[in-house]
Amino acid sequence: MILYEYPFNERLRTYLRLEQLLRRLGELIARQHPLDHHFALVTIFEIMDVAARADLKSDVLKDIEKHKQQLDSYRGNPSISEAALNAVIEQLDHCFQALNSQTGKSGHALTENDWLMSIRSRVGIPGGTCGFDLPAYYAWQHRPPALRQRALEEWASTLAPLAESIYVLLKLLRDSGVPQKVAAERGQFQQTLPQGRTFQLLRLRIDPALDLIxxxxxxxxxxxxxxxRMKDDMRLLSCAEDAAFELTLCA
Incomplete structure (x- = not known):
């Protein structure tokens, strides 16, 4: 099944963008080729750009606090495991303290590294990181993979508190939804949302064998x-047939 996610607000769009970038970073650092490590650095710079949004840190901290208060209200409920509840609250506490203890925005410490900033200033230029432009960076790419990986892990560690917080918040949000099987008639589906609930995320799973987007x-x-449906020339055309998929609304 292919999973599509649709955020209902700008804050969640930012969280999902960060999650995608952070997962990409983890994949690239684990590899050994200099090209993979180049794009790992590029990804770190992209995360810094997204994290530079003025209210991001406060939004994440508010969301953590909101989830903690909600989970605290479940204490004493016989249908909920106290041990599991405490474990999640402890994880949220850890995320809050780690992120709150960071001064400035996530990745801000890296801006004091002149060498990294010289690379960052040129990655947006097509071919701007050639050996004749950045000989020190070119030499770094020829270092043993283990040395490059250690450096990348050290730089990425400045983003770890934000990364863990984003992962935990998105997991809690996704776990709040209940999947339902629905059908689109002649390729169209609409559903009115219940009043009194504010949904943040829509998750849609569809069989790739249907060849539908x-x-x-x-x-x-x-x-x-x-x-x-995508045609051979990559144009998208409306589908006029009935099709089933799984829909989850997360509040």
Whole structure:
């Protein structure tokens, strides 16, 4: 099944973008080729750009505090394991303290590294990191893979508190949804959202054998899915057949 996710607000869009970048970074650091490590550095710079948003850190801390208060209200409920509840609250406490103890924005410490910033200033230029532009960086790429990996892990560690917080918040959000099987008639699906609940994320799973691509739109009142099919020339055309998929709304 292919999973598509659609965020209902800008804050969650930022979280999902960061999650994608952080997972990519983990994949690239673990590899050994200099090209992989080049794009690992590029990814670190992209994460720094996203994390530079003025209110991101405060948004994450507020969301952690909100989840803690919600989970605390479940104490004493006989249908909930106290041990599991305590473990999640402890994890949230750890995330809050680690992120809150960081001065400035995530990755800010890296801006004091002139060598890294010289690379960052040129990665946006097509071919801007050639050996004749950045000979020191070119030499670094010829160092043993283990040395490059250690350096990348050290630089990425400045992003770890943000990364852990984002992972935990998204997991809690995704776990809040209940999957349901739905059907699109003639390639179209609409569902009115219940009043009194604010959904943040839509998750859609569809069988790749159907060869269909969902175009999702939504707001606090309604969600709409239009199924499309990609032609050989990569153009998308509306599908006019019935199709089933799995839909999850997370609040």
């Amino acid at each position: 969902p175009e999702i739109s939504g707001n606090r009142l309604i969600v709409s899915v239009r199924l499309m």
